[in-house]
Amino acid sequence: MLAALVIAFFIFASLYTDYAWFAQLGFQQVLTTRWIAGTLMFLAGFLGMAVPVYASIAIAFRFRPVYAKLNSQLDRYQQVIEPLRRAVMIGIPVVLGIFAGLSTAGRWSMVLEYFNRTPFGKTDPQFGLDIGFYVFELPFWRSIVAYSSAVVLIAGLAALAACYLYGAMRFGGREVRISKAARVQLAITAAVYIALQAVSLWLDQYAALTKSNSLITGAQYTEVNAVIPGREIMAGIAAIVAILFIVTAVIGRWRISIVGTGLLLVAAIVIGGIYPWIVQRLQVKPSERTFESAYIERNIKATRDAYGVSGVQEQNYDATTEASSGALAQDAQTTANIRLIDPKIVSDTFSQLQQYRQYYQFPDELDVDRYDVKGETEDTVIAVRDIDLDGLSSQANTPYNRAFVYTHGYGVTAAFGNQRASDGKPVFLESGIPSNGALGDFQQRVYFGETSPAYSIVGAPKGSKNVELDYPSGSDDDNGGNATTTYAGNGGPSLGNFFNRLVYAAKFQSEQILLSDAVNKDSQILYDRDPIARVQKVAPYLTTDSDAYPAIVDHRIQWVVDGYTTSDAYPYSQSQSLSDSIAGAESSAYRTDQVNYIRNSVKATVDAYTGKVTLYSWDTKDPVLKTWQKIFPTSVKPVSQMSAQLLDHVRYPTDLFKVQRSILGTYHVTNANSFYSGDDAWNTPQEPTSGTNDTSDTADTSTTTNSGTNALGTTTTPRANLQDPYYLTMKVPGQGTAYTLYTTYIPQQSAGANNRNVLTGYLAVDSDAGGAGKGKKGSGYGKLTLLTMPKTDNIPGPAQVQNLFNSDTTVSQELNILKRGNSTVKQGNLLTLPVGGGFLYVQPVYVQSTSSGSYPLLQKVLVAFGDKIAFEDTLDEALNSLFGGDSGAAAGDQGAAGGSDSGSGSGSGSSDSGSSDSGSSDSGSTGGSSDSGSTGGSTGTVDNEALQKALNDAKQALQDRQDAYADNDLVAAAEADQRLQDAIQAATEAENGN
Template identity: 30%
Template sequence: MKLGDFWPFGGGKWIEGEGSNYDLPDLERMGREALRPRGRRALLLLGLLLLLSLLALPWFLTELWWFRSLDLQGVFLRRVLLKVLGFCLGTLVSLPFLWASLGSMPPRRRLMLALLPAALVGREGASLWLKLPVALAFEPLGVRDPLFGLDAGFYVFVLPALRGLVGLGWRTWFMGGILSLLRLRDRGISPQGLLALRGLSGALPILLAARMWLDLLGMVGFPGRVVYGASFAQARVALPISILNIALLLAMGVWIMAGRMSLRGLKLSAVALLALFAARGGLPPLVDQLVVRPNEFQLERPYIESHIRMTRRGYGIDSARTVQTDPTPHVTGEELRRGMGDVRLWDYEPLLRTYKQLQEIRSYYEFIQVDVDRYNLRGEQRQVMLSVRELDHRKLRSQTWVNRHLEFTHGYGLVMNLVNQVQPGGLPNLIVRDIPPASDLISISVPQVYFGEMDYPYALVRTKVKEFDYPSGDSNVRSTYQGSGGVPVGSPLRRLAFALRLKDLEILFTSALTNESRILFNRNINAMVGRIAPFLLFDSDPYPVVHRGRIVWMMDGYVASSRFPYSRPVTARIGGREMRVNYLRNSVKVTVDAYDGTVRFYAMDDPSIVPYRRIFPGLFSDISEMPRDLRDHLRYPKDLFEVQAYAMGLYHMEDPNTFYNREDLWQVSSEEARRPTGPNYVTVDLGEGAGREFVLMLPFMPAGRSNMVGWMAARCDRDRYGQLLVYKYPKRSLLFGPTQVEALIDQNPEISAQLSLWSQRGSDVFRGDLLVLPMGRSILYVQPIYLKAETGELPELKRVVLSSGGDVAWGETLEEAADRLLGPAKTKAPEPPAGPSGGEGDLSQLVERALGALERGREALKDYDFAAYGRAMAELEEVMRTMRERMAGGDVP
């Protein structure tokens, strides 16, 4: 054994008698040369890890603290764990294959070269963090596809995970191929290299077979000429050829890996594959042209039936109850009297302008949109419109850091009015108004709005700076946040983390923070719930609810897919973005407290949400756990209803022959319409003994025509929530549609002349939505008309137009329009007949009439119906005058 074997600087041999074999400078130089590469690599790696930590650690910590503030830290940690497991899965599965691709290279170098490509594959595996667990935890949807007999849940939840795994296989094969080519270039072909090449060559047809198998399963979503899904030619011709292709590719892969594939066998297999590929591409179109088209309906009938059934199931319209009804041409006085209770006279746009002009109070307040809901007011359900007064930081006159983040931190209260009441002068009758909120009917004890639809900047609360609460005369009322929302930010570590996360060093150096200070961020409710549950889609219309004195946002979450078998996809606008779906369920209801940001996810009774509930057990509660008085405000979501209505226009035809010929195609809005017809929340009596109820409804017209052929409604109240009703009118009946009614209004001489006159006098005339209201077996159309000065922004309700059975009438109030449409005797309650003149009987009659008028006046005041109150007072005055005259004349003893 030689000393050089242990010499740390290399392999120099010791020569006896020569003393030191190296001079000291030589030793230093060789030591530096030997240590420098390792030291540089270590320092570089250490610096890179430190940089990544500085970039990632603040985000990780602040995100964890935010989830913890919502009591959802388990959701965040489980997501991180699933991503780490996905990364490890991709890395560890690909590493042996990449290791083998490097042949007989030294193990240490082999590992280093294989580790980076394996990490890239692992990064792809991390993207499957949700797809793989969902595939393992999915719940069958209860319907099987007609081609393979698999549950539809397999296509919605499992197939995406399988595609992801095959994608990992392709990435691993590609990386292995690059490493093998580099190895061959450096070292030539060795036995280990040949083995690696054999593995790569055998993996290729196996991966192709896997890809073709996935495409084979994808036949249930094939876009055909007649149906969406496998049709006759695909099922009878393309399917068997594809199975042969897959079998041949698998056999080739196994034979190549086993080393038993000869050159002759490879050539024959290649020829067979080319022939099968050619047959797969050419035979189905040929069969379709020569065999199917001459007998299309007979051959495609079973596939049409499957397509109709699965599409109705995919959009959830299979449970809709169809009601055949014969309409009556005109609304009767009794129907009109029963249905006039909550006729919406206010349109969203003019009401929003009115709110802005009357109730924004200060320039930095903002009303985003107007929503419709219903409340129990004095024992009666009444439909209302409301909007939250949020704070728009962009409108602050002084854009200082203190104003944006410490002082102006929240909006304040909301505005609410009854949908059918108008004050003298054409303004809405506000039942909640002003700052602080003033109301005799609705109590709001916590009006502050820290979380809303605005894009709020972060806010620092419980600081040394008092927050602006609301303006009061010449001064401002200030307050300190008392809620439990937000993340504590009193410690230096947390300040530093948030300063790095938000890129704002003021957080680190401000002296306004105390140990009790908290930071509120992620305050936009749409972004907030999307951050918590990125696997859900959310409706584009959150709406506020006053619940036990607090303002609570209600939101609708969807499970959506474009892989439901045999269901035709549509391009739908959900949550403000367009996407292609053929399966849509409103699986989740979400509430967000506007004061402290408390979020609650309530799962509906729907199998499509089950896998997510299993993966994140701490996130969802059952819908039955929602407070009952909050459940009274559930609304059927508009985005879902519009998609369902679009699908119902075609798939209400369940007979295959009718569907094939498109004999009864419906449309929602005609091309001649002044504006597209959209769904509206209305309060109607559907005539089923349930009384007046809150529904979302939309009329239908035949394709290419303007008359009304039916309508669809989604019920919203309590035990009837989610029930879909489709009312169909006989084809022999002609019922005016919205476009025709618009034309009748335009052709009315009185209305047309008055609208022209208003326009000529420098006013803007705005016609609201044409509401379609079922009343008994007839339809009433209602359109409000608003007037706005050209130089002003305050629309006033000036007229109400009613139409039924081709007749059109208008008036300054709903009652006046109804009187003119049907006549006063048909719309007013009958008055008690007067008794004979003179005597005690006459006096008692007058007293009864006076008491009746007084009682009607009181009821009208309760409902803020000043028009009815005025009529009652006028009648009371008339009765009192009569009594005074008779008593003065001595007619009464």
Template identity: 30%
Template sequence: MPVATTTERAMLVSLVERRSHRQRTVIAVIAVILVGVFSLRAIAQQALNMWWFRTVSDVPIWRTTMVARLQLGAIALVITLVVTGASVYLANHRGAAEVDRPKGRILKWYEAKMGPAHTWLTVAAPVLFALWETRRVASKWQVWLLFREGRPTGIEVPELGGDVSDYLFKLPFWNLVTTWLSWMLVGAIALALLVYLVNRRISLTHFVSRSDQRAVAHLSVLFGLLAFVKAIDFMVVQQRSLAMSTSGAFVGAGYTELTVQRTTLYTLSLIAVVVGCLCLANLRFRLRRLAVIAAALWGVIAVVGLYLMPGIVTRLRVAPQEAIVERPYVENNLEATRSAYTLNDITERSLVEADPTPPSLYLPVSAGSAKGVPARVPLLDPGPYASTFQVLEGRTAVKITNVDLDRYKIDGELRPVLLAARSSDAGGLPQGGWEQRHLVYTHGDGLAVAPADEVRPDGRPDFESLTGEFEVDHPELYFGEGVKNWYAIVGTERAQQNGATFDADTGIAMNSIWRKGALALTQGELDPLVSDYVTDDSQLLYRRDINERLHTMAPFLKFGSDPYPVVADGRITWVIDGYTTSDTYPNSQFANTAGLAPDSDLTQGRFNYLRASVKATVDAYDGTVTLYRTERQGGDDPILDAWSRVYPGAFTPISEMPAGIRAHLRYPVDMLKVQTNMLGRYHVTDPDLFLDGSRNWVVSGDPGSDIEGSDPAPGGIPPVAQVLDTSTGEGPRWVGVRPFNLGSAANANSPRAALSAFALADNDDGEKLELLTVPSPDGSDGQTQIGGPSVVQAAINGDTELSQQFTLLSAGGSTVRFGAMTLVPNGKDVLYVRPVYVTANGPDATQQLVEVLAYADGLVGRGSTLEEALNNLRQPVATAPETVAADAGTPDG
């Protein structure tokens, strides 16, 4: 390494050194001003947050959160600054060693690069390091609050001991503490060592013979404290973290973890205490060699016991007899996983039951049809219909980007309906500028609504048929989707689009120069401060995007990917699912999140505990936010219990939710996807069957929408909602269905085409999930197999008449695509429904429903409606339970 000369300073050092005293003063003043501006902006943002929180909740969420941040930050700042600062001060206080002590090449290079800047560094480094650690520790305020408010669950953790709450609430906090202390001491050691090297009181090449005893004692104390911290880490954190080990065939403490790694951690903790005592003893005795030997032994045992031996024991002891050795630990994993994802609450029954009681979802047979007809199956898939809705129902300065599927009573009958919000469109404003963006075009324009189970004669959505069914008092959507980081100021002297007025008081009053200035400073815009349109009667509507609003108000919750609008009591209300998660639930498997939308919070980081405990609502007009606690999952959620103690009054019992909104709740979609992903393996409760994988399922593959079959969607077929008649006296129910095939998600070559089961999520209940299994899906008992979605798609692809029709429809460049593959439970049988769409070329082309396909017993029926497609199956009626068959008509042969 070439040694730098005194003229080869580091760039920043050289820049400062070459300046005159006046120039350095100017630079310092500019730096202070910049720091002041950024600090003032941060203060303005916190003031704006405080005012905003007062408009959305009476609960002191902002204050409680800020106090927790300050508590952690103050502790981290003071202790880190004292330890690192004192360490550097003591190292400098020793002074330089004899001038004739030789310098190494690295030291010469460093001195040449830094020069007098070394002194600045020793002053600035502890401060910057302390600020960095303070910010990192303060960001973990949720860990601190859960540690403080968590309570025992009464559930003991097998093998490792302790209550589940010790892992959910205490383990993350102790991990935070030991990590912070470890990094703090490492930083103090590094800074002190740097000073001692520059002062030549420590020699790395001749550490024992040429190092100053007091310098060595100083570093020994720091190393000793670090050893004690690691001892606590081994005993408390890492030992309990074995309950989340992923080294085996399942998550949790298995044979290897309990016999090898736990013993190693006990040993390492003991040696760490010995190393710490030897290091501290260097204050009076010269025990350097002994301390180094103990530290080396520590490292060797760590490598052997934590990395080498586990692999050897697993290969020689566990692998040859896994079912015997791991059986009790697999039972722990099964029990914990099923509890962590509430899989124990799922009702499981066979599709074909030897039970005189009719199955709860048996469909009555409709006269003139070949199969039982569901009450209403959606034929319009909401996913690809956003552009069609925009073309047919779009308005100026608004845009439809998302279509949602829900159910409503139309003329006394429960029917599936598509709803799409006309949200504000920042990219589609007729005129640009601050005034137009924030004062004029402030809101969306109501909903576009069409039935999902029928279309106009030309195959397009029938918006006119529901005219008058969805009247609302305030169609203006001030709060919704697609308006992130877009504020609006209402009640100004400037008229809003369409002459709208905002008559609520849920915004931030802009009645002082301080509030206007805070907004101007945080947004980097002078307009709010100088505009004559903004008066003392104006209100700031801030954080208008649903996800942005909820994430700021309740950052301790995770929210789903798809808020949907509900029309009830003359208002439009957004509904979204809120979840609590943890990654420290003992012995529970980490979630398989395949199929979740990328914008779902559940895709951000891993977790092995999940509760759908909250239903959040946001009024689309005035932005009122309410967090409702669900009955079953929310009532059995220790994490939400802790947050309820942190923020008393933040959660409202769901029994207090208005009936009109509650009638449109649904089973949480992301929860359903995670649970069904986990059920592929965890529907099995026998450890032997679990380990050999012979009963594994996989969520049926999504055949995609391309007629060539070239775009299979990843993550498995999504749940599809439909209205089903029941024979339980409850009337039609709005349920979501997701099918399984035999096979394993871990092996792409293992899935079989036969249907093995399907999950039914009762949206009308909101927390009820049922699993219907197919007896002997592999056909081993001689029963006829039921084909899965891939079998259905193969039958559709093999229909020559359909292929010819698709070719004709594609003529001229039109695009033919499939809609969702819908599995329809039909008593002891199932049928599949799949719509076919065609879209012409051009930017304003709309999608049309051209055909409905139905599949059962190997045959494909086609028609312009579902009824016609079922009639064209030309199959005999399935045997129905007597109580249902008595009311059923006789279909045509």
């Protein structure tokens, strides 16, 4: 009894704290609706199973033959069961009912969608029914039929067992004797079951439109002309057989119903199996393209509609490969905004320069955004300085400190994406702690972040001593040089009374919550603090984007989260796995659900200080969102309430774009015959830097992944390390300059084939949602543009360009020299830009010391246009070198190589992270054209003695440079830089035998 009370209390504590959490956020309607719907579904499932099973057993027992002569074995069974009969008759239905109730309770969302369904306004091409029938109604009815079939089957088996046990059914040789009452009961049960199978067969014809086949998703020729008519015929036969069982119940003859059942089984084999096989193998297969073309067209149209790519604007792009002088003059704005700072590499740089304490941290991959700085919109790399309790020292890592002192992160750090300091550090536009710079005044405390503790207890009466550590101030006071604060927001449920403390102590299994005198009448408990988790909790119908990004909006740090409505029941739309589509370079598959419809229906924000979650209706035409707005009418706000500042930071979501690029790789082809042949199918390129960077900081390329399969079933290359799409401010041909998300395509890659890595397509989407004022989306937002290359052209793809970089003699020698010293080299994201009438590739090159506390510094830039490359200290120099001495436009890092120091904030990283000059000022040409940066190869004999001396000199220069920066001796650092440059030049000459 005591154990039951304890269990009940913990269950109550879980429910109570859930309600308190939702109520504090103002989303209690979401929770109560789920509770009510789940409870009703449980009761329906419980009663729907328990009552029929109990009734079936009770009827069999009630009409048992009282004077029937039983054999000795059945007599013994009755003697054993009789004392427990009532318990068994009630217990079995109750247990079965509980399992059924738990199963149906989880289907609450499907039922609510059915009763609040919204038409799509589009019909399927086979039956002419609204798409909403397949998304909302068909799953409901199929579930009802499946559940009812299970109930009737179990009830029938229970009746059969009771009839046998009590003598209503007896076996004697070849005869089976059944009492009249048992005959009626069993025959009616069989009739109901087979009638349900007739309904199931009838519904199956509609389900054929969402079934994945070997060629496409949706009914093909065989399904339309053999399977679907067969289902209709079999449903009719099943209905007749059900009637025959009713006749058996009335006249007492089993033969007609048994014969009917046999005919149904024969029909299932012939009509449902053999006939469709004959049609497929003998009629369709020899001329598959002809027979399936009409159904492929259905699949193409439905797929493009369901994934939101039907409006993509395609245009031919006859890209040149000639890097002529002044070629970038028409793309000056794009060139000036080329991002050099790689958010996947510079996390360590941010940490060493801006982290300040071990209990803070920056994410492994930073975010990109754009901000208005002095009247100009600048692409930025930004990160929140979040709290990290794992960084606490053993002395500070106490339960009290974890709950009451180290409660929040502080501030953001942001750097210009297109600039670098002379020493390779980022140029920060917001830095320090408290942070200051171009982003203005804003609430800097981060109580709700991606690494926030499981729970923190905050708040105190006015006049109480501050106990929360705010930020390191450097002052000499009683707080050990730390500023302190007390939380003044409304971010969590109250702990102001004993009862709340008790239930939360039970929830978190922490006696500290109940007993600590630090908990007071104004205390709040903050938990479930991850921005994505908070959105998922208040909007359970959404699939959220894998990345929440911070933005300074209206003087607050807001986490922006994209929410998707999805379905797997859009007729004829191609089904695919989100995990396969979304998995990118250095990412893992985190979702496995199959979908064939997706919309970015909701934009959500989470306030980093208060934890407030706000949902905005972004796709107002989405029928799935409209349905859920009927279910939770107060949870989603209209887009008109979005502030202009928030809209300025809304962007086209990466995960949706990855799904769409996967679809368009195949479905850019709209001709059924071309689609069937598959000769114009595309793939997203693999991440070109995999395996080129030092293994300590690159993706694990040994991870085993499954191969992908295109719509035609062709085996393709693994998808787990695809190149990421990138955000850049640029001008796409045919459009104006905009904040853009883009990706590239290459021909479809097949295992074991001689695959070509030339560029076949370039997909870009306008990501500028702002600029039109409060509540108004940017006019170009979401516009998809697909550039297609002439099939006769050989435009180098990312892998080919990376190979050009890595195989170039001078580049390879300089990089190898740096790697042999006390440094490692990291090649950053390879960007592709449609400028100069062709495609410009840009890749930053970072150098990092192997010593403790070091961080990557941007030291060189690789660029390519066609087959020509250049390798210089700055992007501006590289572009001029590449385009005949004058590119016609200035890059954002123009003049960065000439200064003496960086624009970074303070930090403690090692400064020997690499050479600031690792090659001659031209592109290092040894035999090619002087403006191309290409090489003619080494022709001399290596002078090993001179090479070793040069390497030793380079190593010493690197060490001297490190020491000089540590001493803040810029003169000595510059002298060491010059010696390093001379040493590299000497090593290059020695290796070439000069």
